[in-house]
Amino acid sequence: MAAAAAHQHIHEIETVALGAASRRDEVVSHSWRRCIETYRLDPSRACEAYILPEPRLREHRQRSEDLIRTARFGLETLHGQMAGQGYVLLLADALGVTVDFIGDPTFDNQLRRAGLYLGSEWSEPRAGTCAVGSCLATGEALCIHQSDHFDLTHTPLTCSAAPIYDTDGTLAAVLDISALRSPEAKISQNLVLHLVSATARRIELANLMASARGEWVIRFSRSPEFLDVDPDGAVSLDASGRVAGLTHAAQKLLAGAVGADWRDPGAVLGRPIGDFLQLGLDDLPDLTRDRPSESRLLAGRDGNRVFAHAIAPPRASPRALKPMPSALPPALADLSGGDPAMDTLLAKAARLARAPLSILLQGETGTGKEVLARAIHRSRGDAKPFVALNCAALPESLIEAELFGHAPSAFTGASAKGRAGLIEAANGGTLFLDEIGDMPLSLQSRLLRVLAEREIVPVGALKPIRLDLSVISASHRDLGALVRQGAFREDLFYRLNAATLRLPPLREREDLNWLIERLGGGAKLDPAARAALLRHSWPGNVRELRNALELGAALAEGGTIRLADLPEALSEAPAGPGPQTWPAPEPALTPEPALTPEPPEPSGRDEAETLRALLLACRWNVSEAARRLGCDRTTVHRRMRRLGLAQPQ
Numbered sequence: 001m002a003a004a005a006a007h008q009h010i011h012e013i014e015t016v017a018l019g020a021a022s023r024r025d026e027v028v029s030h031s032w033r034r035c036i037e038t039y040r041l042d043p044s045r046a047c048e049a050y051i052l053p054e055p056r057l058r059e060h061r062q063r064s065e066d067l068i069r070t071a072r073f074g075l076e077t078l079h080g081q082m083a084g085q086g087y088v089l090l091l092a093d094a095l096g097v098t099v100d101f102i103g104d105p106t107f108d109n110q111l112r113r114a115g116l117y118l119g120s121e122w123s124e125p126r127a128g129t130c131a132v133g134s135c136l137a138t139g140e141a142l143c144i145h146q147s148d149h150f151d152l153t154h155t156p157l158t159c160s161a162a163p164i165y166d167t168d169g170t171l172a173a174v175l176d177i178s179a180l181r182s183p184e185a186k187i188s189q190n191l192v193l194h195l196v197s198a199t200a201r202r203i204e205l206a207n208l209m210a211s212a213r214g215e216w217v218i219r220f221s222r223s224p225e226f227l228d229v230d231p232d233g234a235v236s237l238d239a240s241g242r243v244a245g246l247t248h249a250a251q252k253l254l255a256g257a258v259g260a261d262w263r264d265p266g267a268v269l270g271r272p273i274g275d276f277l278q279l280g281l282d283d284l285p286d287l288t289r290d291r292p293s294e295s296r297l298l299a300g301r302d303g304n305r306v307f308a309h310a311i312a313p314p315r316a317s318p319r320a321l322k323p324m325p326s327a328l329p330p331a332l333a334d335l336s337g338g339d340p341a342m343d344t345l346l347a348k349a350a351r352l353a354r355a356p357l358s359i360l361l362q363g364e365t366g367t368g369k370e371v372l373a374r375a376i377h378r379s380r381g382d383a384k385p386f387v388a389l390n391c392a393a394l395p396e397s398l399i400e401a402e403l404f405g406h407a408p409s410a411f412t413g414a415s416a417k418g419r420a421g422l423i424e425a426a427n428g429g430t431l432f433l434d435e436i437g438d439m440p441l442s443l444q445s446r447l448l449r450v451l452a453e454r455e456i457v458p459v460g461a462l463k464p465i466r467l468d469l470s471v472i473s474a475s476h477r478d479l480g481a482l483v484r485q486g487a488f489r490e491d492l493f494y495r496l497n498a499a500t501l502r503l504p505p506l507r508e509r510e511d512l513n514w515l516i517e518r519l520g521g522g523a524k525l526d527p528a529a530r531a532a533l534l535r536h537s538w539p540g541n542v543r544e545l546r547n548a549l550e551l552g553a554a555l556a557e558g559g560t561i562r563l564a565d566l567p568e569a570l571s572e573a574p575a576g577p578g579p580q581t582w583p584a585p586e587p588a589l590t591p592e593p594a595l596t597p598e599p600p601e602p603s604g605r606d607e608a609e610t611l612r613a614l615l616l617a618c619r620w621n622v623s624e625a626a627r628r629l630g631c632d633r634t635t636v637h638r639r640m641r642r643l644g645l646a647q648p649q
């Protein structure tokens with residue numbers, strides 16, 4: 001800049017800072033005032049562009065890794081559109097540091113000197129009024145053209161920048177297009193500003209789509225033609241229909257619909273979508289692509305209308321969403337839909353399955369301990385026997401005979417031919433001792449002896465039988481705590497527990513969507529039903545989920561499970577039962593003499609209704625109802641009696 005022009009530039013800034021009217025855009029005059037009053041910058045002191053030293057740039061780039069990856073395609077496309085016109089592209093982080101850059105290498109030196117380079121810092125306090133810095137300060141897209149710049153060093157440049165907001169509404173980055181030279185008229189940059197804003201909007205949309213796996217996304221547009229191809233903005237909704245994430249345009253649209261300030265972080269995020277638009281979760285399927293875009297019109301609370309396109313969460317096909325733990329045998333790989341705790345546990349189970357070690361499975365009721373035991377056995381890959389004994393379901397006198405068998409006529413009522421016990425039946429394969437924590441102390445010593453000596457003498461027999469079997473035991477009780485209470489033999493505990501696998505409760509699993517698809521047997525779920533399943537706390541774990549889905553499928557009409565088809569306890573959530581703590585306090589060991597496992601009882605007043613609905617769906621066929629509930633007919637009959645239910649004549 002010539003001396004006279006420089007002098008005039010400084011003078012203009014000083015007079016505007018003193019409050020004089022200005023021909024400049026308001027964003028420029030406001031920024032000049034900030035530079036003088038807030039940052040105490042001196043317009044007469046020109047400063048070179050500041051480029052961060054390499055180690056500090058690396059830190060900034062590492063922190064912005066995800067952003068750089070998401071934005072890169074947008075940057076390259078935009079650069080292609082501007083090719084040959086002398087523009088460079090900068091992606092700056094929230095501190096104004098250029099973390100990604102695309103420019104013409106022929107002008108490397110000039111660009112570096114001008115600060116249009118990787119590592120340059122373009123915050124207002126450091127560089128004065130500039131596109132990146134002023135965009136960060138205002139949160140709006142803008143163009144800082146030539147002498148709009150505060151610092152004389154930068155007045156040759158023209159720079160247009162647009163903010164990129166994260167899905168939680170915070171300003172995460174700025175996308176900037178700059179050129180070393182340009183026509184004098186600022187209007188020449190209008191198209192450039194439009195392009196950079198459109199690219200920032202698309203980067204936000206890409207970021208929202210990537211972060212909204214498992215959630216509904218609604219895209220908005222003012223035009224039905226562009227709705228499906230290039231929407232203005234989008235929101236993602238959590239399972240209860242609250243705004244979980246959004247793009248900047250959506251933030252402005254929704255805040256505007258209720259007259260709120262879009263800059264207020266709590267104005268939209270976390271609030272039900274119905275606060276802003278006449279829309280509920282159940283309406284979402286009507287806004288999918290199956291319907292013509294002109295008919296997908298939504299009214300805002302302010303009466304304004306916008307076209308909408310709802311995208312359902314991807315249906316969790318067992319394989320699609322599932323990062324396959326590579327070396328897992330299929331029987332084990334089948335038990336997780338990508339939950340990290342399950343994946344770690346299954347990898348450990350696969351290693352343990354190769355050795356004949358005793359494995360103890362711990363976890364709340366219904367978490368899948370027996371399922372896992374069977375999978376470990378199957379992963380051993382041969383047709384050897386798997387024999388299960390529920391130690392809680394048998395009276396003490398029977399467990400002994402069941403386990404050890406007996407010789408011919410060994411006791412009153414014993415078979416004259418004698419009978420092999422379960423331990424013997426499992427020989428060569430796997431013996432699964434379920435609810436081992438409920439095994440009476442006297443039997444614990446006998447079992448210990450068998451496991452230690454690896455041979456068995458059936459009741460009343462003289463000769464021992466050699467044993468070669470793997471033992472997997474399971475309990476929902478914390479066996480270590482039972483040992484400390486003196487209710488379980490420590491030596492048996494160590495014998496059974498060469499390794500422990502702890503199954504996570506369902507409420508902590510991240511693959512709930514996958515389990516729903518898997519156990520839902522292909523039935524569709526409407527959004528309210530899915531939302532209820534996702535927010536329930538599942539005290540009965542996978543068993544409760546399976547029962548709920550089976551009931552839903554039995555009651556569903558037209559192949560779609562609705563909220564009313566699910567057990568009523570699910571509609572009551574989230575006020576429903578809180579997460580169960582585990583290990584549960586165990587006052588005493590009181591094995592129940594039930595011969596069949598009891599499915600979790602539906603809680604509260606809905607129990608009779610739920611059972612009646614199921615029986616109706618099964619045409620009052622009690623065996624069928626028992627099969628669907630995973631219990632036996634006597635249990636269903638008992639519940640019917642208790643609840644006063646009988647088949648209408």
Ligand SMILES: Nc1ncnc2c1ncn2[C@@H]1O[C@H](COP(=O)(O)OP(=O)(O)OP(=O)(O)O)[C@@H](O)[C@H]1O
Pocket residue numbers: 334335336363364365366367368369370371372434474475476519542543544546630
């Ligand atoms: N990974 C899974 N995939 C499919 N179904 C599962 C899975 N885990 C558990 N289930 C289902 O949940 C139910 C309960 O599983 P299981 O009987 O193995 O639980 P548990 O932990 O042994 O329960 P308890 O402690 O009450 O004996 C079963 O009906 C099973 O079908």
